[in-house]
Amino acid sequence: xxxxxxxxxxxxxxxxxxKTAFAQAAALSLRNAGKGFxxxxxxxxxxVAGREAARSDSIVSLASGEVxxxxxxxxxxxxxxxxxxxVLPGESAFGxxxxxxxxxxxxxxxxxxxxxxxxxxxxxxxxxxGWATTVIVDGALNRITQAASLRSARLFYALRVDxxxxxxxxxxxxxxxxxxxxxxxxxxxxxxxxxxxxxxxxGPLTASLLxxxxxxxxxxxxxxFSKIFLDERDLxxxxxxxxxxxxxxxxxxxxxxxxxxxKRGEFETILGDELKxxxxxxxxxxxxxxxxxxxxxx
Amino acid sequence: xxxxxSVAENKVCSPGAWLFSRLEELWAELQPLTPFGRDVIAKRxxxxxxxxxxxxxxxxxxxxxxxxxxxxxxxxxxxxxWHLGRIPRLPSFADSDIAxxxxxxxxxxxxxxxxxxxELFLFKKFLSNxxxxxxxxxxxxxxxxxxxxxSEPLSALLEKGGSDSETFQISERYDGELRRxxxxxxxxxxxxxxxxxxxxxxxxxxxxxxxTGRDFLTVPIEKAVAIASESNCGTRGRIAVEPYxxxxxxxxxxxxxxxxxxxxxxxxxxxxxxxxxNSIASKISKIVQRSRTDFERYMRAAERxxxxxxxxxxxxKYDLCRPEFLGRGISIKSGRFLPLLQDCNDMRTTYVPIxxxxxxxxxxxxxxxxxxxxxxxxxxxxxxxMAQSCLNVPAKAFSSQVFDAIEYxxxxxxxxxxxxxxxxxxxxxxxxILRMSMTKSCLxxxxxxxxxxxxxxxxxxxxxxxxxxxxxxxxxxLFATHFxxxxxxxxxxxxxMAGLDIEAARIWFSAGKSGIADASGKAEFLETxxxxxxxxxxxxxxxxxxxxxxxxxxxxxxxxxxxxxxASLLGLDKNIVDEAVSNLSGRRLMYREKYPE
Numbered sequence: 001x002x003x004x005x006x007x008x009x010x011x012x013x014x015x016x017x018x019k020t021a022f023a024q025a026a027a028l029s030l031r032n033a034g035k036g037f038x039x040x041x042x043x044x045x046x047x048v049a050g051r052e053a054a055r056s057d058s059i060v061s062l063a064s065g066e067v068x069x070x071x072x073x074x075x076x077x078x079x080x081x082x083x084x085x086x087v088l089p090g091e092s093a094f095g096x097x098x099x100x101x102x103x104x105x106x107x108x109x110x111x112x113x114x115x116x117x118x119x120x121x122x123x124x125x126x127x128x129x130g131w132a133t134t135v136i137v138d139g140a141l142n143r144i145t146q147a148a149s150l151r152s153a154r155l156f157y158a159l160r161v162d163x164x165x166x167x168x169x170x171x172x173x174x175x176x177x178x179x180x181x182x183x184x185x186x187x188x189x190x191x192x193x194x195x196x197x198x199x200x201x202x203g204p205l206t207a208s209l210l211x212x213x214x215x216x217x218x219x220x221x222x223x224x225f226s227k228i229f230l231d232e233r234d235l236x237x238x239x240x241x242x243x244x245x246x247x248x249x250x251x252x253x254x255x256x257x258x259x260x261x262x263k264r265g266e267f268e269t270i271l272g273d274e275l276k277x278x279x280x281x282x283x284x285x286x287x288x289x290x291x292x293x294x295x296x297x298x
Numbered sequence: 299x300x301x302x303x304s305v306a307e308n309k310v311c312s313p314g315a316w317l318f319s320r321l322e323e324l325w326a327e328l329q330p331l332t333p334f335g336r337d338v339i340a341k342r343x344x345x346x347x348x349x350x351x352x353x354x355x356x357x358x359x360x361x362x363x364x365x366x367x368x369x370x371x372x373x374x375x376x377x378x379x380w381h382l383g384r385i386p387r388l389p390s391f392a393d394s395d396i397a398x399x400x401x402x403x404x405x406x407x408x409x410x411x412x413x414x415x416x417e418l419f420l421f422k423k424f425l426s427n428x429x430x431x432x433x434x435x436x437x438x439x440x441x442x443x444x445x446x447x448x449s450e451p452l453s454a455l456l457e458k459g460g461s462d463s464e465t466f467q468i469s470e471r472y473d474g475e476l477r478r479x480x481x482x483x484x485x486x487x488x489x490x491x492x493x494x495x496x497x498x499x500x501x502x503x504x505x506x507x508x509x510t511g512r513d514f515l516t517v518p519i520e521k522a523v524a525i526a527s528e529s530n531c532g533t534r535g536r537i538a539v540e541p542y543x544x545x546x547x548x549x550x551x552x553x554x555x556x557x558x559x560x561x562x563x564x565x566x567x568x569x570x571x572x573x574x575x576n577s578i579a580s581k582i583s584k585i586v587q588r589s590r591t592d593f594e595r596y597m598r599a600a601e602r603x604x605x606x607x608x609x610x611x612x613x614x615k616y617d618l619c620r621p622e623f624l625g626r627g628i629s630i631k632s633g634r635f636l637p638l639l640q641d642c643n644d645m646r647t648t649y650v651p652i653x654x655x656x657x658x659x660x661x662x663x664x665x666x667x668x669x670x671x672x673x674x675x676x677x678x679x680x681x682x683x684m685a686q687s688c689l690n691v692p693a694k695a696f697s698s699q700v701f702d703a704i705e706y707x708x709x710x711x712x713x714x715x716x717x718x719x720x721x722x723x724x725x726x727x728x729x730x731i732l733r734m735s736m737t738k739s740c741l742x743x744x745x746x747x748x749x750x751x752x753x754x755x756x757x758x759x760x761x762x763x764x765x766x767x768x769x770x771x772x773x774x775x776l777f778a779t780h781f782x783x784x785x786x787x788x789x790x791x792x793x794x795m796a797g798l799d800i801e802a803a804r805i806w807f808s809a810g811k812s813g814i815a816d817a818s819g820k821a822e823f824l825e826t827x828x829x830x831x832x833x834x835x836x837x838x839x840x841x842x843x844x845x846x847x848x849x850x851x852x853x854x855x856x857x858x859x860x861x862x863x864x865a866s867l868l869g870l871d872k873n874i875v876d877e878a879v880s881n882l883s884g885r886r887l888m889y890r891e892k893y894p895e
Contacts, residue, residue, distance in 0.1 A: 025512075028510070028511050028512065031511065032510055032511060072414050072415070072416040072417075075414065075415055075416065076572065079568060081467065081480075082415075082467065083460055083461060083465050083466070083467040084415060084416055084419035084460070084465060084466045084467060085464075085465050086423075086464075087386065087416055087419065087420060095414070095416070096416050098416045098419070101465075103467065104483075104484065104487065105487060105491070162543075259543075260542070260543040261543040261544040261545065263545065283516055285512060285514060285515055285516045285548075286515065286516050286517070287507065287508050287515055287517065288508075290510050290511075290512070291510075
């Protein structure tokens with residue numbers, strides 16, 4: 001199975017990109033296979049206007065034994081009879097965040113820490129205490145940095161494609177694929193040994209940093225791909241002139257693509273063979289959607 | 299009083315003195331395990347209450363005795379640390395109206411004083427781990443820290459909620475009515491699941507739709523339209539169909555009336571369940587509220603034990619000694635200024651422990667550039683702030699007094715940001731310290747006071763300041779200075795750093811600058827092009843970091859500054875150094891002897 005054991009982080013490029021639907025479908029595929037899991041989201045909507053929307057989007061069904069994170073202010077609405085396992089440091093707009101376990105089938109409102117260090121703390125508690133071996137994190141938008149902060153997390157990237165954005169979304173997929181395919185430092189040791197000047201970047205690699213770099217630097221090493229903050233053009237330009245490598249890799253789980261008014265075949269053609277094989281879900285809500293996303297193909 | 303309550307004590311040590319002492323570099327090694335201990339350590343409290351400081355040392359000694367007796371039982375020590383580390387921060391009692399809460403009728407929920415489920419969980423987790431710590435301590439330590447446990451009934455009550463000692467929920471074990479309600483909800487839930495399965499099987503058999511646990515599906519538009527038209531006839535099960543995009547529709551199973559009736563019944567039961575849960579939470583909350591003073595005592599005990607433990611671990615790691623407070627003077631035997639010791643280890647140079655015995659209120663320390671004057675000031679503040687932070691100190695022996703204020707005046711003390719020049723900042727601070735010293739015992743380190751002004755005026759000012767402070771017996775005022783023309787007063791220690799080992803330097807110079815000699819005269823050959831770090835290492839090797847008594851400028855050696863030798867050792871152009879030496883006609887640097895043509 002694609003999600004079994006380990007930490008699964010789902011992120012995506014904007015609102016309504018389908019990441020929550022994908023995370024919940026991943027949970028369902030695990031439940032259907034008889035496997036336990038923990039599920040959490042990032043943050044809790046604090047604005048009054050956003051409350052209802054946030055709640056409806058964050059309500060999940062949970063079976064007995066499944067673990068989740070919620071806020072104390074949401075516990076009254078939980079119908080899954082939560083048993084509190086631990087409390088996270090800090091406070092949210094809806095009270096303290098708690099790790100809980102469902103005691104019966106029912107619903108609950110998901111929440112989670114916004115700060116990366118609390119996210120790591122919570123996930124380590126869940127796995128370390130043996131409450132769950134599989135964790136699904138419905139991650140924040142555009143925050144692939146969370147993948148690096150969660151050690152050994154598997155990254156999934158969800159995006160919604162419609163007729164107006166199919167080419168730009170394909171571009172986003174292609175861009176992310178280039179990032180996750182960057183060579184590891186160990187793979188380019190030959191370049192380093194042959195005396196090519198190497199620049200090791202601690203922190204983010206940005207266009208302005210690149211602009212100030214000596215022209216004789218031929219190899220650039222960043223900590224991991226989440227530290228690269230270049231647009232597609234800058235990245236292409238950089239990779240034409242220099243070798244870009246990462247010191248550590250982030251495991252990639254696959255893409256989730258939710259199509260709206262676009263035929264799958266049409267989008268597959270835009271993506272090309274290599275990229276289309278990295279899509280593990282074309283819509284978790286088609287009849288065969290859950291079965292497809294559960295297949296280990298990546 | 300808990301250490302965490304003593305906020306005012308923070309005012310003892312100025313931020314400038316704290317930074318100058320480099321104690322921050324050691325502070326991160328204090329690793330308390332409880333939130334209360336972490337709060338205290340995070341505040342960086344420097345105390346002036348001698349009784350509290352001595353009591354903290356007694357706590358460390360008590361914990362050390364416990365380790366001496368039980369340390370061989372490693373599992374016990376590990377378990378103690380494990381449970382201490384799991385004691386959570388408790389919810390605040392501050393907003394709770396205890397009396398009001400106890401008068402509240404059962405069932406009158408949501409009133410002040412009630413804790414929510416997450417908060418009750420925290421009380422349970424606290425009691426569970428506190429009790430475990432209590433059981434692991436011996437009688438002597440329990441008595442020392444007030445680590446009593448008198449909450450068996452509450453602990454047993456909270457134990458009923460949750461599947462183990464550290465989890466919590468409002469369990470049906472609290473109330474028979476809640477048990478009945480949940481049993482009914484469970485039964486209806488099973489019936490609903492069964493009904494849902496029947497509807498799903500019907501949808502699969504009739505329409506070929508496999509929902510596999512999903513509330514809705516997206517299906518191709520042709521199939522959806524066919525389902526919609528047949529479903530509307532009502533003969534083959536009811537399916538709701540709505541458009542999704544150009545090619546597909548959303549379909550979902552519509553519940554029948556029997557299913558809806560069960561859902562309504564379950565909702566009503568959930569409301570009853572919620573009322574019953576709130577009522578139970580309210581009852582438990584009242585009992586917790588009544589135990590408020592117990593919890594406060596437990597928190598105090600946990601904090602003290604935690605602080606004693608982390609301070610003991612630091613003592614053990616660095617072989618620290620317990621300070622003595624004798625009322626006057628500062629005396630250090632074999633003191634190790636740990637941040638510098640670490641620097642020396644990193645640079646592979648030798649660290650010379652500090653020996654000093656100060657009985658007068660003022661100390662003036664002369665010395666060469668790079669001779670270690672500033673380090674002596676830093677060391678004295680480091681030891682003193684450690685002692686007043688309830689830490690043992692890295693020395694064979696340390697005796698001192700407890701000061702009301704610890705200050706630093708010198709580079710980086712913080713006045714520049716207010717637009718003052720260095721001199722303006724120094725005078726501003728001096729005025730503040732003069733006022734303070736009228737009522738408080740002060741330890742103040744002045745590093746190169748007035749160094750930015752003319753030497754004649756600076757010496758006159760320094761002499762006046764030293765004279766003033768020499769009458770302040772309750773203070774310890776330390777000056778490190780280059781200015782040697784200061785008029786001497788009584789009641790003042792006149793000290794100097796031993797400075798550059800001229801013999802070692804001479805050997806190095808005569809070796810044609812290609813090797814360095816240490817105090818034994820043994821030359822170590824290095825490459826001619828040396829990094830700054832290597833040059834500093836060389837100077838450090840030739841420097842004697844001893845504190846000597848300064849007799850007062852009578853002899854040639856007393857006036858030696860070593861500045862030009864050090865500039866030369868740091869690689870300054872030889873022509874510049876030569877000219878500087880010739881400008882110093884009449885001074886006895888003997889430079890040319892070291893640079894034979």
